[in-house]
Amino acid sequence: MNTTPPTNTPADAGGRPVRLGLRENWPQFTLLVVVNVCVGGLVGLERTTVPLIGSETFGLTSDLAVFSFIIAFGLTKAFTNLAAGALTARFRRKQLLVAGWLIGIPVPFALAYAPSWGWIVAANVLLGLNQGLTWSMTVNMKIDLVGPSRRGLATGLNEAAGYTAVGVTALLTGYLATGYGLRPIPELIGVVFVAAGLALALAVRDTGAHVALELASHTKALPTGEHTGLRTTFPRTSWHNRSLRGASQAGLVNNLNDGLTWGVFPLLFTDHGLGLAAVGLIKGLYPILWGLGQISTGHLADRVGRKPLIVHGMLVQAAGFVLALALLDRPLLAGILSAVLLGVGTAMVYPALIASISDHAHPAWRANALGTYRFWRDIGYAAGALVAGVLADALGLSATVIAAAVLTAVSGLLAARWITEHQPAAR
Numbered sequence: 001m002n003t004t005p006p007t008n009t010p011a012d013a014g015g016r017p018v019r020l021g022l023r024e025n026w027p028q029f030t031l032l033v034v035v036n037v038c039v040g041g042l043v044g045l046e047r048t049t050v051p052l053i054g055s056e057t058f059g060l061t062s063d064l065a066v067f068s069f070i071i072a073f074g075l076t077k078a079f080t081n082l083a084a085g086a087l088t089a090r091f092r093r094k095q096l097l098v099a100g101w102l103i104g105i106p107v108p109f110a111l112a113y114a115p116s117w118g119w120i121v122a123a124n125v126l127l128g129l130n131q132g133l134t135w136s137m138t139v140n141m142k143i144d145l146v147g148p149s150r151r152g153l154a155t156g157l158n159e160a161a162g163y164t165a166v167g168v169t170a171l172l173t174g175y176l177a178t179g180y181g182l183r184p185i186p187e188l189i190g191v192v193f194v195a196a197g198l199a200l201a202l203a204v205r206d207t208g209a210h211v212a213l214e215l216a217s218h219t220k221a222l223p224t225g226e227h228t229g230l231r232t233t234f235p236r237t238s239w240h241n242r243s244l245r246g247a248s249q250a251g252l253v254n255n256l257n258d259g260l261t262w263g264v265f266p267l268l269f270t271d272h273g274l275g276l277a278a279v280g281l282i283k284g285l286y287p288i289l290w291g292l293g294q295i296s297t298g299h300l301a302d303r304v305g306r307k308p309l310i311v312h313g314m315l316v317q318a319a320g321f322v323l324a325l326a327l328l329d330r331p332l333l334a335g336i337l338s339a340v341l342l343g344v345g346t347a348m349v350y351p352a353l354i355a356s357i358s359d360h361a362h363p364a365w366r367a368n369a370l371g372t373y374r375f376w377r378d379i380g381y382a383a384g385a386l387v388a389g390v391l392a393d394a395l396g397l398s399a400t401v402i403a404a405a406v407l408t409a410v411s412g413l414l415a416a417r418w419i420t421e422h423q424p425a426a427r
Contacts, residue, residue, distance in 0.1 A: 080132025085371020156298015174280015293347025
């Protein structure tokens with residue numbers, strides 16, 4: 001049910017009256033969806049080719065060294081997510097969105113023409129800053145626009161746009177690399193994403209007035225003495241609140257899986273005889289299903305609750321890792337079936353986790369809670385790459401896949417124990 005504003009409805013910067021709801025804000029919401037397509041497309045440049053650039057172009061022999069670009073990306077994106085929530089208290093969301101795109105301008109050129117591996121790692125620091133600001137702002141702005149009753153759908157559409165673009169770009173770069181080599185052609189398509197993303201970000205209207213409206217109409221007042229700053233929100237989201245803790249750890253492990261497959265799967269499946277096009281298919285299918293699936297799972301999270309999707313989605317992902325190893329003597333089949341289960345499982349988890357965080361956070365500190373959650377979630381990229389690199393160097397690539405299956409199953413059980421439902425209508 002959409003919120004009807006009172007007579008003292010806040011107005012946006014152009015003097016237009018503000019209402020909450022997807023139908024009321026569909027032009028801006030749609031524009032933000034397209035912006036997030038560009039966000040996902042830029043990071044999708046790396047999914048197929050960059051691990052192979054490390055091993056084949058620059059001759060890196062250590063898996064941990066190859067995965068260092070993911071560690072740099074994950075750490076930078078995680079801390080940028082954390083800062084993004086706090087920065088919304090000082091800057092408008094639109095300003096942070098535009099800043100993220102400006103930071104991302106050098107990324108495709110560095111990936112295409114880097115003279116050494118250090119340049120690739122440096123490009124991933126910029127990419128982490130870009131993704132932390134742009135993706136954080138698109139999801140926050142969509143949640144601002146639709147209000148509490150449609151958060152699952154809003155986050156589902158946001159993540160669907162981004163991760164479908166990740167998958168399509170990964171698939172495209174695999175095919176381009178087959179015909180033109182690992183560099184520079186596959187990476188230069190990122191120039192289109194940067195130019196379009198920046199242009200669209202400049203056209204987006206800020207959503208500060210929508211936050212003000214939700215605060216004015218919120219039925220649960222902020223408790224006396226409850227602080228809204230990052231200093232108190234970080235521990236509240238990370239461990240004090242059971243449900244927020246459960247969602248944060250599940251997000252971390254979910255992206256640990258993604259960081260691990262990002263680095264391991266191209267090497268694992270090329271070692272078992274697959275070519276670049278086949279690896280691109282596997283690496284593209286996973287985020288495409290992850291992305292498109294969130295259109296329905298985000299809506300489903302608003303109907304059946306967040307917890308069932310989170311718990312079962314983590315267990316489906318664990319099964320995907322098991323299949324990747326069980327069928328490895330038929331590598332294409334193993335890769336495709338694993339990608340399907342990983343994609344479906346992640347689609348179940350992703351919008352439900354963001355919606356769960358939003359449910360349990362008061363609008364006054366929601367941006368900081370989302371920033372904290374996204375910090376822990378994207379630390380998972382670095383953790384996954386670190387675990388993968390250490391285990392792969394010591395025990396082989398298969399050991400990393402086994403570790404991912406175990407960690408994911410345990411995380412799902414912890415989510416079942418800690419997370420409780422908190423429907424928006426109860427406020």
